[in-house]
Amino acid sequence: MERVELKELFAAPGVYGQEPITVCGWVRTLRSGKNISFIEINDGSCFKNLQVILEDGKVANYDEIARQNVGAALVITGSLQLTPEAKQPFELHARQIAVEGASAPDYPLQKKRHTLEYLRTIQHLRPRANTFGALFRVRSLAAYAIHQFFHERGFLYVHTPIITASDCEGAGEMFRVTTLDLENLPKDQQGKVDGSEDFFGKPAYLTVSGQLNGECMALAFSKIYTFGPTFRAENSNTPRHAAEFWMIEPEFAFADLTDDMALAEDMIRYVLSYILKHCPDEIQFFNQFVDNTLLERLERIVGAEFARITYTEAVAILEQHQDRFTYPVSWGADLQTEHERYLTEVVFEKPVFVTDYPKDIKAFYMRLNDDGKTVAAMDLLVPGVGEIIGGSQREERLEVLAGRMQELDLCEEDYWWYLDLRRFGGARHAGFGLGFERLIMYITGMANIRDVLPFPRTTGTAEF
């Protein structure tokens, strides 16, 4: 079918003249009268609706169309007419309308504002709501912008495995993957479940990070990134955690923590600029209905340096404001959410990298600093969302890495290939993990991760 999408129409309404065109879409609202009716349709290609004019006598099935319910799918042929005086820049005068799929009076999306909580109960239909239309267009373009950013800089896009047999990645609870008969599990001599009978000959899990595999690839291609689904079986019940989410993990060789932060900052700024440029209607909408400081904030960030502060400096600042916190601040303890928020929302009022954390509160693979007490780690905190990136320079010195693993009681045999990387041409390298949903929350102002995933998986919920 020769069809014009609304996006094309709004991009250049003047080019169609009086020639009949065909548009498709779903009814957003319908104002019907005896002789004339107004239908607004949306086809998902852009934020704006198209107003269709329907006059009795000019279309054969006037009564049938005027009776349609919100949500119906229509195919409309007519001619475009510019209406510079009116609320909408142009409208379509229908000559022919076919009902592709009728809706019903109990269509759950009414033409009024719904709460986000209610919309979560109709995830199969909420993509047709303004908010979610805007959101998933932004999400799609942000993903595209990320790929473009890395490709422009020569990073190789790598697909790391989703199933992993390493149960010691240490980033949280993992989902078990098995083909064993759960009603009749094979047991070993101690009476424990015999993993050697399982599909991979050992216990397997869904990945919590592609980093270790990413490091292997970075030490061959110099610059790589991954962008894929990630799974955490944590019983987290917050607006910022999902059991299944998407993560971007660049990893690059001959790079240190400073390079790592520069890359992260460039990337965030690139994506923000891209969205501001390509989704003005969407951002305008979020600014108006979700968070009216959004636009100003995004524009300011595109033009301003992110702040950088060491953990030790951060603790010193926070200690001066102890009275504002429920939890005490002290060197050696991890920063609480309230401390992080204070830093990024009150002290700096913009994104801030906190670096060089005490080694005891960070992962074993992070590079030990010369002070012997801290590691070359960085977290990027942003106002409203909190931690959006966690990264580090990796420990490339075999003896230091092995020493750290011993301290933490990690079994070297489980990491034999990871340690091999340090034996055969190991190089300085660094990387980070960006939570894609958290980035989308930051860009759109949406406050709950359940509203930036099309079909969110969280503790106790996987309905759609």
Place this chain on the structure above:
RNA sequence: UCCUCGAUAGCUCAACGGUAGAGCAACCGGCUGUUAACCGGUAGGUUGUAGGUUCGAAUCCUACUCGGGGAGCCA
């Protein structure tokens, strides 16, 4: 998992120990170059579930379920 708040018509809410209401949506009718259209009318409820207190419970108490917010864990 812990703390806290909540659950009343399809949706958003009111009624706060004494006959469950409104706006929007729906349905019927009218009207209109309308634009969250408008005007008139109709219908719509075992007040989340199960117990308890009371002459009487949407309202007070207990448990459970679901949802919001906060904390922990993190991206």
